[in-house]
Amino acid sequence: MPEQDIPHIESVLTIVGGRIEYAAAEYAGLDEDIPPVSPEWSPVAHVGGYQATGTPGGSGARQAESLGQAVAESEQHRQWRVRRGALPEDHAPAFDSCFVL
Numbered sequence: 001m002p003e004q005d006i007p008h009i010e011s012v013l014t015i016v017g018g019r020i021e022y023a024a025a026e027y028a029g030l031d032e033d034i035p036p037v038s039p040e041w042s043p044v045a046h047v048g049g050y051q052a053t054g055t056p057g058g059s060g061a062r063q064a065e066s067l068g069q070a071v072a073e074s075e076q077h078r079q080w081r082v083r084r085g086a087l088p089e090d091h092a093p094a095f096d097s098c099f100v101l
Contacts, residue, residue, distance in 0.1 A: 046070035 013030075014022040023031040037045040047066040081087045 043070060046073070 010024070011022065012025040013020070013027045020027075020031045023029065047070055078087065082089055
């Protein structure tokens, strides 16, 4: 195999301890479903995790859109906490320059 093609290799079947952990292409459906993300509020539940990349809907653009949605929901949650007195009104939301949209 040419060396430049190696980074593009994708596993279609991964077996660990005799158990199918990942199945794609002609093996699709032989693996077990991934359990739901726990806890539900985890950012992975909103933007996906390692299993979301490389799958339909798991593109970088889709993940960026999901991240923007999670940020908006986070601001809504902050406002909900202020209305209920759990945060002071002048409490500024956390700022992370990595997520400036």
